Amino acid sequence: MTQKTTGSGDARDAEQAADLLVTVATTLNERLAVTAGELARSQDLLREASNELMTAFRGAADRIVAAQREEDAAQGEKNAEYGLVLDHLYRAVQHLQSHDLVNQLIDAQKMRVDKMREKLEQALSLASPPVSRPDQADTWIERSRAMLDCIVAGIQQIDQDARAPLGEKHRAGSVDLF
Amino acid sequence: MKTILAVDDSATMREMVTFVLESAGYRVIEAEDGAQGLDRATSTSVDLVITDQNMPNMDGLTLVKSLREMRDYKSVPILLLTTESSDSMKSQGRAAGATGWLVKPFDPATLLEVVQKVLR
Numbered sequence: 426m427t428q429k430t431t432g433s434g435d436a437r438d439a440e441q442a443a444d445l446l447v448t449v450a451t452t453l454n455e456r457l458a459v460t461a462g463e464l465a466r467s468q469d470l471l472r473e474a475s476n477e478l479m480t481a482f483r484g485a486a487d488r489i490v491a492a493q494r495e496e497d498a499a500q501g502e503k504n505a506e507y508g509l510v511l512d513h514l515y516r517a518v519q520h521l522q523s524h525d526l527v528n529q530l531i532d533a534q535k536m537r538v539d540k541m542r543e544k545l546e547q548a549l550s551l552a553s554p555p556v557s558r559p560d561q562a563d564t565w566i567e568r569s570r571a572m573l574d575c576i577v578a579g580i581q582q583i584d585q586d587a588r589a590p591l592g593e594k595h596r597a598g599s600v601d602l603f
Numbered sequence: 604m605k606t607i608l609a610v611d612d613s614a615t616m617r618e619m620v621t622f623v624l625e626s627a628g629y630r631v632i633e634a635e636d637g638a639q640g641l642d643r644a645t646s647t648s649v650d651l652v653i654t655d656q657n658m659p660n661m662d663g664l665t666l667v668k669s670l671r672e673m674r675d676y677k678s679v680p681i682l683l684l685t686t687e688s689s690d691s692m693k694s695q696g697r698a699a700g701a702t703g704w705l706v707k708p709f710d711p712a713t714l715l716e717v718v719q720k721v722l723r
Contacts, residue, residue: 475615479618483618486622486626489626493626493628497628511626514622514626515710515711515712518619518622519708519709519711521615521619522615522616522619522707522708524615525613525615525616526686526707526708529613529686596706597688597706597707597708598705598706598707598708598709598710598713599688599705599706600704600705600706600713600717601693601703601704601705602702602703602717602720602721603696603697
């Protein structure tokens, strides 16, 4: 008989490697679950603060725009106070935008974490069914390879799907007119 | 009074842009994405379009291309206001027919300067 067989020692090594991969994937998935929870909590806190700031900003912005319109309608002289208040509000505009961008950044990170967890779970599900030929190293190697392929495909997909909204910091606020 | 169309999927960002422009005396209409922006531009006469790039339904570059295909928007200035800052994206914007590219977060005074300039 010339059929290629693998020794039981090799099969045991391959099985242990597959088990190790399962352990690593499970542990990583648990850590990612914690990270997902922390990201969600951070975003909740940031949203709460942003909402309060926006309410305050909106009140002030609406008043100043309405006051300016009334003055324009009455054709009165421009009140210097309005200019001062506007300067303060303009400064607030820049910082409120940052809040919004950080929210988007957290969304992108959450998506990355969720997608990675999804792929890890998919990879772990490949390790669930009992193998048909446990005494063959090829069987375990095949299983490990399928799990790794799934994880690698997930990593590639994550980079395509989740785009961080923040660009390079030094370019923020830059203008190009064509 | 000049009318400006502000397109962004972020309500906060739309509110910021609208406030800055209204405080300078412009009339602003808003849209949540490129598709809605195209609808608004079709139903209302607009003097300037300021649009984000990454949005659901229709992105900013597609909106620019679609507007440039319309006779009424051949020469209306269109500004991209986005977090995207790569040279390749800017080149695509230029090729699509955008008038300018501003990177978020924007400085209100700079935005107003640019708006005044392109509306001249």
